[in-house]
Amino acid sequence: MNVKQLFDLTGRVAIVTGGSIGLGRQMAEGLAEMGANLVLCARKKERCQQAAEDLRKLGVKTLALACDVKNPADIQQVADATMTQFGRIDILINNAGTSWGAPVEEMRLEQWNKVIETNLTGTFLFSQTVGKIMIGQHRGKIINIASVAGLRGASPEFQAIGYHASKGGVIIFTKDLACKWGIHNIQVNSIAPGWFPTNMSQVLIERNKDTFLKTIPLGRFGNENDLKGAAVFLASAASDFVTGHVLVVDGGQSA
Ligand SMILES: NC(=O)c1ccc[n+]([C@@H]2O[C@H](COP(=O)([O-])OP(=O)(O)OC[C@H]3O[C@@H](n4cnc5c(N)ncnc54)[C@H](OP(=O)(O)O)[C@@H]3O)[C@@H](O)[C@H]2O)c1
Numbered sequence: 001m002n003v004k005q006l007f008d009l010t011g012r013v014a015i016v017t018g019g020s021i022g023l024g025r026q027m028a029e030g031l032a033e034m035g036a037n038l039v040l041c042a043r044k045k046e047r048c049q050q051a052a053e054d055l056r057k058l059g060v061k062t063l064a065l066a067c068d069v070k071n072p073a074d075i076q077q078v079a080d081a082t083m084t085q086f087g088r089i090d091i092l093i094n095n096a097g098t099s100w101g102a103p104v105e106e107m108r109l110e111q112w113n114k115v116i117e118t119n120l121t122g123t124f125l126f127s128q129t130v131g132k133i134m135i136g137q138h139r140g141k142i143i144n145i146a147s148v149a150g151l152r153g154a155s156p157e158f159q160a161i162g163y164h165a166s167k168g169g170v171i172i173f174t175k176d177l178a179c180k181w182g183i184h185n186i187q188v189n190s191i192a193p194g195w196f197p198t199n200m201s202q203v204l205i206e207r208n209k210d211t212f213l214k215t216i217p218l219g220r221f222g223n224e225n226d227l228k229g230a231a232v233f234l235a236s237a238a239s240d241f242v243t244g245h246v247l248v249v250d251g252g253q254s255a
Contacts (some may be wrong), residue, residue: 064243
């Protein structure tokens with residue numbers, strides 16, 4: 001295969017959780033631009049429908065579904081609907097995520113649980129359900145969206161211990177699953193983005209713009225294209241010998 005064929009995703013089927021807006025939407029667009037058919041799921045179905053409609057203009061097929069990644073029955077429905085519509089699942093991007101800011105001493109159990117259940121348990125549940133299908137196919141690509149917050153702690157101005165713990169968990173979950181499912185020809189990798197302005201991060205970025213920028217060697221935040229290449233690489237045959245990796249996309253923040 002030449003290198004263009006290695007990156008080509010024509011006819012592949014990808015599920016992107018939280019694919020309606022933000023980084024999930026950006027990665028979905030990247031995969032669609034390389035020819036993949038897309039299943040977008042999140043709690044607010046209308047936003048998935050809007051994104052799906054936009055992506056169809058790229059000439060691919062799409063499906064928009066409501067799903068809370070904390071709910072195993074919702075996840076099963078997404079997997080079933082994808083199989084009914086497309087008959088295969090080649091790529092899963094576990095992107096849906098949330099955060100909660102509060103000092104450790106004041107963080108309530110339900111706030112901690114919401115973050116861990118969405119970011120970490122949701123990643124486990126989706127990987128388990130879709131993984132069973134990928135095992136049957138003897139191929140698959142799972143991409144878990146971690147964060148540079150999963151690589152290290154943060155200074156006391158940034159209080160989101162559940163988020164850090166969940167993303168650290170996503171990274172080691174990725175590595176262990178890569179060890180477990182290599183025999184099934186399933187590559188499991190993770191992307192650790194730095195700061196990208198989205199619904200989730202906008203307020204923090206606005207409040208701390210200059211402080212954050214000083215920590216980023218490239219001197220800017222991530223933009224609407226910066227994650228596409230990483231997602232396409234890890235979703236395509238170009239990464240067939242890469243598994244258990246954490247691909248950091250942060251402008252050098254963690255260098
Ligand atoms: N932005 C950054 O700077 C940054 C940096 C590092 C990592 N990340 C990670 O990147 C991922 C995407 O974040 P983002 O910045 O794009 O945030 P965002 O714009 O707030 O988007 C979050 C997405 O996740 C969905 N979602 C949230 N909870 C869900 C649930 N329980 N079930 C299903 N879908 C759910 C949301 O849709 P609904 O609300 O409709 O469910 C939305 O589609 C997250 O995992 C985040 O931790 C972001």
